Amino acid sequence: MFISMFGAVESGIIYALMALGVYLSFRVLDFPDLTVDGSFVTGGAVAAISIINGVPPILATLLAAIAGFIAGSITGILNTKGKINPLLSGILMMIALYSINLRIMGRPNLPLLNESTIFNSIESFWEKVGIDQALNGLVGVMGAERLPSTWSVLILMIIVTIIVKLMTDFYLRTEVGLALRATGDNEKMIRSLSANTDNLKITGLGISNSLVALSGALVSQYGGFADLSMGIGMIVIGLASVIIGEALFGKKTIARTTLAVIGGAIVYRIVVTLALRVDFLETGDMKFITASLVIIALVAPRMISARKEQKRRYRKQLALNNKAKEA
């Protein structure tokens, strides 16, 4: 149990970067960007092919993020300069990326088994530090039977994700960031305040997809392969994380919301892991579980608040009736 939860949190926090990207397009820019399904694979593909060709893993991961930025910008250009509907721009880009990703990889699947990745290169350094023994000792005392082989992935990813989160928070509070948020909130208004909304959308989608590609690059290194189909349904997983996170952890401020999105990505993985432990569910049912989760996260909060409202009204009426009785 502990080991599967550990794995869920570990992969949840890697996918959290993708969820932050989806948050930027879907919530901040109010742009339902389907490029994500393609750019996630682009990230994995660029990182994998670079590593296989001897590029240092960190550089390969950065190249992946740049490739994602380019993909997102093109979606933005299609929408703003080509005047193509947002949804359609994303779909077109997603389909085009399918072929481009295949070209980048050369074949549908690239294994990274004996290559050095970000994770295994940090592991060798990590082992010397001896934190694993300490942490494993701790959870061992708490009663976990099987222990994770390394904590390095989790801790590295926590650090990376927090850095990305803080940078996103900062960016969204800058003058440019405020204009970006206003572009999604009231485009006419921010244009009358001399902001170039076309450029803002293009860079916004670029940044969003660079985070998605970054996540794809890390996922492929974590899993030890890049696969052409690894991006299918990624946008829905991203949306699930954003929506679950906002519903569970709130969205009062920007900093709170980005943290909620990360939390949402982790909760999503945990729920999926738990669901797959149910006997009659199979791995193939994962997409169905995801879709159900999104539906629940969208509908449940509304139902809960409607119920609260009903109760409140009922109490008010009751109080009024009691008053009438007394009088």
Place this chain on the structure above:
Amino acid sequence: MLHLNDISLTFNEDTPDEKKALQDIDLTLEKGDFVTVIGSNGAGKSTLMNVISGSLKPDIGTVKIDDKNVTPLPEFRRSNYIGRVFQDPMAGTAPSMTIEENLAMAYARNKKRMLRIGVNKKRRELFREYLLTLNLGLEDRLNAKVGLLSGGERQALSLLMATFTEPNILLLDEHTAALDPSRAELITKLTGDVVDRFHLTTLMVTHNMQQALDLGNRLVMMDKGQIIFDVSGIEKQNLTIEKLLHEFKRIRGEQLVNDRAVLG
């Protein structure tokens, strides 16, 4: 300050729906002029506004601001010189962002937007001071989302946002039309105050004749895409609604058919 030269604009040219929205408009505003524009629906007032702001391009003619030809500039570049308040109180502010964030965006209107924090301590103080002039208590609600404000409060905030950076030109597009009478009166008063305070060169479109008479030093009447009447100074001060209606009849030889205009 603002110079419109021979502006013409026709919509749906060469179709049965052809509409000459503006015909040979010549209009010059001196620095500090406050011009009110009246006219019935479809007279071309809003089109004129949109041509000045850059959201519409004229078929022919030029728009100059401070002797600089801005005709080819897109809307967002022209907004460096132009502050604008729309008719819809929801249009001038971003609802899911806070009051101070909205002001910060307006503050950056005539500057280059950078990667530095939009609302810092110094600016917050500045915003508070400006909000005090509205007398609506908004200075204590800097972190409130603008979507929570009432229509009147939002329009007052829009007005402040359009003006406190002292634009070369202020465009007011029926900005009190969607408010109830008491709020409209408040915004009208604030408009007068703010224009005086910053000596703004202003063009205000209105359906409300009384408002057009009360505010500004010059009045322009439009009909069918043309400027048919233009008064300023003492002559404008002595105008009344009756005189205006009479004037319209004299020039056009027909009654001004507009209930809203007459009742206002």
